[in-house]
Amino acid sequence: MRLDVISIFPAYIEPLRLSLTGKAIDAGVVDLRVHDLRDFAHDRHRTVDDAPYGGGPGMVMSPVPWGDALDNVAASDPDQRPLLIIPTPSGVPFTQTLAQELSEQPWLVFACGRYEGIDSRVAAHFAANSAWAGVREVSVGDYVLAGGEAAVLVMGEAIVRLIPGVLGNAESVADDSFASGSMATLLEGPVFTRPPQWRELEIPEVLLSGDHARIAAWRRSQALERTRQHRPDLAGP
Numbered sequence: 001m002r003l004d005v006i007s008i009f010p011a012y013i014e015p016l017r018l019s020l021t022g023k024a025i026d027a028g029v030v031d032l033r034v035h036d037l038r039d040f041a042h043d044r045h046r047t048v049d050d051a052p053y054g055g056g057p058g059m060v061m062s063p064v065p066w067g068d069a070l071d072n073v074a075a076s077d078p079d080q081r082p083l084l085i086i087p088t089p090s091g092v093p094f095t096q097t098l099a100q101e102l103s104e105q106p107w108l109v110f111a112c113g114r115y116e117g118i119d120s121r122v123a124a125h126f127a128a129n130s131a132w133a134g135v136r137e138v139s140v141g142d143y144v145l146a147g148g149e150a151a152v153l154v155m156g157e158a159i160v161r162l163i164p165g166v167l168g169n170a171e172s173v174a175d176d177s178f179a180s181g182s183m184a185t186l187l188e189g190p191v192f193t194r195p196p197q198w199r200e201l202e203i204p205e206v207l208l209s210g211d212h213a214r215i216a217a218w219r220r221s222q223a224l225e226r227t228r229q230h231r232p233d234l235a236g237p
Contacts, residue, residue: 001105001163002031004073004082005152006066007112008048010034012149020167021160030160035073037112040065049115058116066111066122073109074131081133082107084126087151088117089144091137094155098138102155103162105133110155112148185234189222 005013013034017025024030038046042064049059074082083105092098102108111118127135140151161167196203206218228235 001029001103001160002033002077002080002082002107003156003160004033004035004107004109005112005149005156006035006037006069006073006110007147007149007152008037008114009112009147009149010036012112012147013152015153016156016160021157024160024163024166029163029166033073035069037065037069040068040072052116056116060116061113061118063119063122063125066118067125070109070111070122070126077107078131080107081131082109083133084109084111084123084135085155086111086113086118086123086135086137087140087148087155088113088137089139089142091139094138094140094151094158096158099155099158100162102136103159107133108159110148110152112152114147185227185236186220186223187227187230187234189219189226 003016007013013032016022016032021030021032025032037048041048047062048065049061052058052060070084083102085102085108087110111122123135123137126132138151138155140154145151192203192207196208204218206214209215224235
């Protein structure tokens with residue numbers, strides 16, 4: 001998979017080169033390319049924003065450098081069609097299902113907005129551009145960040161770990177909270193490791209029983225209880 005990230009703070013994306021995603025990059029499973037939007041500005045101050053039409057607080061990112069930057073990225077491989085991802089609080093929710101869908105794409109481009117966001121004509125233009133596979137405006141939660149970079153770190157890690165071969169144990173994905181399958185809408189329950197006793201707290205007896213059917217039933221009941229406590233909207237009646 002190829003991942004391109006465009007930002008006015010390219011150093012913000014460096015954590016993707018660490019840990020699991022970093023190993024995927026080192027192994028050649030992921031090709032991460034980070035671009036500085038200001039390299040596509042057209043004045044000596046490298047300006048990328050302007051006042052909003054219609055008035056209002058804050059500044060809006062200009063479509064001019066964004067258009068040039070995205071054209072440049074797409075032109076680097078004209079035989080492929082990238083999918084543009086724009087992190088924004090007004091986008092569709094980022095879910096495990098969407099992460100799985102995006103992990104199956106060969107090329108993702110993330111556009112990190114700042115200020116009051118990117119001029120809306122950018123999304124409209126590239127959604128209609130046949131050189132692109134489409135545009136997805138995506139939100140990582142019902143809150144506002146200073147920019148899209150932190151959202152890209154979240155989405156990038158969630159997506160990369162789902163690429164086949166990235167996780168050492170593929171069954172880890174099946175046990176994730178929100179993973180598709182028999183516990184599709186449940187959060188993951190509590191987990192334990194050695195030692196069996198720690199600060200007077202014992203491992204639940206069932207996990208030491210060796211009875212796989214009992215253990216599976218216990219894990220499901222714990223997942224359901226945690227979901228009811230933390231996310232009753234997912235637990236159902």
